[in-house]
Amino acid sequence: MTLPQSLGFGLGLRPQHYSEILTTQPAIDWFEIISENYMVPGGNPLRMLDAITERYPVVMHGVALSIASTAPLDMEYLHALKKLERRANPKWISDHLCWTGVHGMSLHDLLPVPYTQEALKHVVSRIGQVQDFLGRRIAIENVSSYITYQQSEMEEWDFVREVADQADCWLILDVNNVFVSGTNHDFSTHAFIDQIPVERVVQFHLAGHSEGEVGLIDTHDHAVCDEVWQLYARALKRFGSVSTMIERDDNIPPLSELVQELAIARRIAAKTLKPMAA
Amino acid sequence: MKYSLAEIQSVIHKAIVENSEGALRLLVPPPVGKTAAAFKVYQDAYTLRLAGFLANDFPMLKAYIGDDRFDEMARHYINAKPSRHPNARWYSDNLPQFLKTAKAFAENGECIELATLEHALTHAFDAIDAQTMTLADLAAIPPEQAGDLQLRLHPSATVLTCRQNTTSIWSALKADIEPPHPHKFDQPQKILVFRQDHASRFRLLGDEEAMALACIEDGMRFAVLCEMMAFQNAADEVPQRAAMLLRIWIESQLLLADGADGAAK
Numbered sequence: 001m002t003l004p005q006s007l008g009f010g011l012g013l014r015p016q017h018y019s020e021i022l023t024t025q026p027a028i029d030w031f032e033i034i035s036e037n038y039m040v041p042g043g044n045p046l047r048m049l050d051a052i053t054e055r056y057p058v059v060m061h062g063v064a065l066s067i068a069s070t071a072p073l074d075m076e077y078l079h080a081l082k083k084l085e086r087r088a089n090p091k092w093i094s095d096h097l098c099w100t101g102v103h104g105m106s107l108h109d110l111l112p113v114p115y116t117q118e119a120l121k122h123v124v125s126r127i128g129q130v131q132d133f134l135g136r137r138i139a140i141e142n143v144s145s146y147i148t149y150q151q152s153e154m155e156e157w158d159f160v161r162e163v164a165d166q167a168d169c170w171l172i173l174d175v176n177n178v179f180v181s182g183t184n185h186d187f188s189t190h191a192f193i194d195q196i197p198v199e200r201v202v203q204f205h206l207a208g209h210s211e212g213e214v215g216l217i218d219t220h221d222h223a224v225c226d227e228v229w230q231l232y233a234r235a236l237k238r239f240g241s242v243s244t245m246i247e248r249d250d251n252i253p254p255l256s257e258l259v260q261e262l263a264i265a266r267r268i269a270a271k272t273l274k275p276m277a278a
Numbered sequence: 279m280k281y282s283l284a285e286i287q288s289v290i291h292k293a294i295v296e297n298s299e300g301a302l303r304l305l306v307p308p309p310v311g312k313t314a315a316a317f318k319v320y321q322d323a324y325t326l327r328l329a330g331f332l333a334n335d336f337p338m339l340k341a342y343i344g345d346d347r348f349d350e351m352a353r354h355y356i357n358a359k360p361s362r363h364p365n366a367r368w369y370s371d372n373l374p375q376f377l378k379t380a381k382a383f384a385e386n387g388e389c390i391e392l393a394t395l396e397h398a399l400t401h402a403f404d405a406i407d408a409q410t411m412t413l414a415d416l417a418a419i420p421p422e423q424a425g426d427l428q429l430r431l432h433p434s435a436t437v438l439t440c441r442q443n444t445t446s447i448w449s450a451l452k453a454d455i456e457p458p459h460p461h462k463f464d465q466p467q468k469i470l471v472f473r474q475d476h477a478s479r480f481r482l483l484g485d486e487e488a489m490a491l492a493c494i495e496d497g498m499r500f501a502v503l504c505e506m507m508a509f510q511n512a513a514d515e516v517p518q519r520a521a522m523l524l525r526i527w528i529e530s531q532l533l534l535a536d537g538a539d540g541a542a543k
Contacts, residue, residue: 036365042407043434044476064364070284077364102287106361107294108327108369109320111287119283146319148306151281184316186309212319214311 003170003202004091007057009262009269010245017255018048025055026259032245033088035062035095039080049088058090059203059243061172064106065095067130067140068113068123071102078133085134092202094139094172097123097160114149115159120166127167139202140164141172144180144209144218156181157195164200171196173239174205175232176247177218179225184215193235201239206232206265207247221250223261229268236272244269293317294324295360328356328369335370336396338451343389354380367404373397388460391444395480398436398471402478405434409538410531416524425501429494429527430534434473437483437491441466445482474531486511490523 008029013021015037020026031052038049052058064077085093098110113119131138142160154162164171173196182189208222224232224246236242244265246258281289286304293301301317308316329352333340340348355376361369374394377383383390410432419427442462450457468488471480483491489510493503500520508516527533 036367039365040367040404041433043402043404043473045404046407047476066364070287074364080365099287100364101361102284102291104362105291105295106364107291107320107324108331108361108366109294109323111290111320114283114286116283122283146308146316147313148308149286150304150306151286152306184308214308214315214319217319 001168001199003199004243006241007059007091007243009266010059010243011255011258011262012061012245012247012249013052013058014248014252015045015048016252017258018052020255022048022051022055026255028056028259028262030057030059030091030243030245032059032061032247033090035060035081035084035093036064038084038088039077046087053088058088060085060088060090060093061141062093062095063110064100064108065130066098066100066106067095067126068097068119069099069102070122071104073126073129078130082134092139092170093134093136094141094170094203096143097140097163098143110143112143112145112147112149113159115152115154115156117153120159120162123163124166127163127169131167131169137169139170139172140167141174141205142177142181143174144177144184144216146184146212146215146217148185155187155191155195157192161195161197161200164197169200170202171200172203172205173201173235173242174207175235176205176207176209176224176228179228179231180209180216180218189231190234193231193238196238198239201242204232204235204239204242204244205247206244219250220247224264229264232265233268233272236269241269241273290320294320297321297325325353325356327366328352328361331366331369332373335400336373336393338396338448339389339392341451342392342447342457343386351377351380351382354382370400371397386460387462388442388444388447391438391440391442392448394438395440395444395448395469395471398438399478399480401436402434402471402473405432405473408432409535411528411533411535413525413528415535416528425499425504427500428497429500429503430538431491431494432472432532432534434471434478435532436471437488437495438469438471438480439466440469445469445480470532472530472532486519487523487526490520 010030010032011028013031013033038045096110098112100109101107178189178192206224206228207220208224210217210219246261248258289304290301299314302313305313305317307313332352355373359372374390374397377390377393442460443458447457468483469480470483486507489506490503493506504516504520507520
């Protein structure tokens with residue numbers, strides 16, 4: 001299995017920045033789109049997507065695949081995803097290791113699964129179905145979580161690793177999610193990173209979070225914090241040069257601010273990877 | 279007791295939607311704080327997120343009725359209408375209809391119309407793409423075939439009926455100025471919502487244009503449309519008036535090109 005070549009340093013594509021991106025063509029190596037934002041009949045979102053994909057490499061990142069749900073796979077959703085894939089020609093397609101609802105309803109949230117053999121078998125089977133349908137390998141991302149199930153039989157990192165190996169899929173390592181969950185559940189973030197298979201990680205996510213009543217919450221409304229930058233450096237040492245992007249979904253700043261934040265990632269990567277390459 | 283994955287998800291789902299404590303028995307206490315507080319992150323997020331979708335799709339309604347009343351309305355809507363689509367884009371589709379039956383808005387017809395207008399604008403924004411008729415297309419039609427022309431509206435177009443000064447309220451809110459007091463018209467107004475140059479727009483329709491657009495929606499040929507115009511107003515100026523409407527519609531990107539099927543490219 002050969003991992004796709006690193007795309008470099010990217011940002012999440014947000015409508016607030018369309019115009020500036022197209023007029024100034026900033027030094028951003030690639031963009032990640034939220035798949036569902038473009039699974040619409042037509043209009044400006046798809047027009048902007050077409051314009052961006054003409055100029056930049058793009059990857060598709062979904063929030064509604066609900067790969068771990070025990071509800072049947074939503075074939076209407078998958079057909080829409082495939083239609084968007086044909087249009088956007090993404091380097092890869094990803095979603096989260098989570099479920100978003102059952103009984104025909106969506107909670108529009110990324111709920112964690114109990115880390116059990118039953119859930120592992122279920123998720124592996126579903127990823128296989130999705131990959132068969134799309135005719136390509138997908139990437140699955142570790143989520144932030146705020147609860148722990150009594151029934152869990154293994155650590156999250158063991159579950160993630162087994163999912164990737166058994167389903168033969170790629171992984172997005174969300175460094176902020178590792179930090180948030182590690183803080184909330186008091187586990188070693190280094191242990192998490194050290195147990196993720198190097199040959200599976202196709203992309204890093206970086207983001208900011210907030211402090212809640214009982215821990216950290218993955219809100220994507222702040223700049224990346226120092227601890228997450230440090231963890232990113234640690235991940236770089238293990239995984240090498242991997243496509244890196246910053247997610248910002250709320251309290252969205254001017255594009256220039258995000259480009260500056262991305263420059264921090266570039267500097268950390270240059271500093272961390274240079275000695276390794278020497 | 280051991281639960282299946284399906285049972286766990288069912289219990290968690292129910293406890294989130296119903297804001298109950300039924301799922302706590304499945305969870306391990308967190309290192310800091312209480313289990314209920316940790317689970318509450320998901321319960322709160324559910325309501326906040328869905329309310330956020332509504333606020334995003336109905337910003338003028340929210341500005342008009344204020345945050346507190348909007349949040350109250352959102353709570354009722356969320357309880358009555360759980361999301362049944364994986365894509366948040368469609369969650370608020372039923373809000374205008376919901377408000378029509380909501381007792382709290384029975385005396386606020388302008389709120390229902392405001393929601394209907396905003397919903398139509400959202401629909402126009404990302405409605406399916408389709409090639410629109412140009413003036414050159416029109417010029418290429420032989421005069422003897424003009425009567426058989428069957429005009430079709432772009433999928434983004436919707437004609438609404440407003441019985442109150444809703445568009446004035448919307449425009450004031452959009453301009454961030456104090457909206458006028460609501461009042462009912464003696465005669466309802468027809469409003470055209472459409473997409474032009476990739477942006478959603480609306481404008482008031484005169485009686486004749488509203489009638490002509492209704493003819494198009496009913497699939498009438500252009501000759502019949504002109505007959506209807508002659509029947510409604512002076513017959514001798516119908517060709518000029520019809521030509522003027524055609525020009526306005528084409529420049530507004532309102533008419534489909536011949537052969538356009540409204541399908542996305």
